[in-house]
Amino acid sequence: MVKRWRWRGQVLTISAEAPQQPSWRFVLSHPAHFFAFGFGSGLSPAAPGTAGTLAAFPVFWLMQRLLEPAAFLAVLALMFALGVWFCAKAGRSLGVADHGGIVWDEIVAFVAVLFYLPATPLWWLAGFALFRLFDIWKPFPIGYLDARLKNGFGVMLDDALAALYALIVARGLSWLL
Numbered sequence: 001m002v003k004r005w006r007w008r009g010q011v012l013t014i015s016a017e018a019p020q021q022p023s024w025r026f027v028l029s030h031p032a033h034f035f036a037f038g039f040g041s042g043l044s045p046a047a048p049g050t051a052g053t054l055a056a057f058p059v060f061w062l063m064q065r066l067l068e069p070a071a072f073l074a075v076l077a078l079m080f081a082l083g084v085w086f087c088a089k090a091g092r093s094l095g096v097a098d099h100g101g102i103v104w105d106e107i108v109a110f111v112a113v114l115f116y117l118p119a120t121p122l123w124w125l126a127g128f129a130l131f132r133l134f135d136i137w138k139p140f141p142i143g144y145l146d147a148r149l150k151n152g153f154g155v156m157l158d159d160a161l162a163a164l165y166a167l168i169v170a171r172g173l174s175w176l177l
Helices: 024-028 031-036 038-043 048-066 069-094 104-116 121-137 142-148 152-176
Strands: 002-007 010-015
Touching: 024 031, 024 038, 031 038, 031 069, 038 048, 038 104, 048 069, 048 104, 048 121, 069 104, 069 152, 104 121, 104 152, 121 152, 142 152
Parallel strands: none
Antiparallel strands: 002 010
């Protein structure tokens, strides 16, 4: 059974059949797939979200070395906006709005976490653990929005909120310490 509906001019399709199992061929077939799958990190057979989060480290280091803080934030906003399209395109191609291999949302959100944390390995490890916790747990309103927004924006938004929660807790910990 296939469900289709329109949202802001886009036709979204969800299939009750098993989702297509993406491969390198799929990832390399379109630039949006390549980015949505986190340069291929989303193809990880185990914990693709964690693999995608780890892929954020080299992206962060490159951006940090090349960009001033204001430009960094502008590029991060652009990455989010493009991510809405990347994730929607890949989801439509797979027939699953938020396939587990779509990890651009993790990359963008965790780059933001790394930007706002103190630049030490211990804080980055804490940020990683907190971000993964909130991304998996999905406390309110993350889970609520994740269940209702089945499009590229919804894919990106739940991870942005998980990043916000991770930063709030990390800042609280830094204040306590």
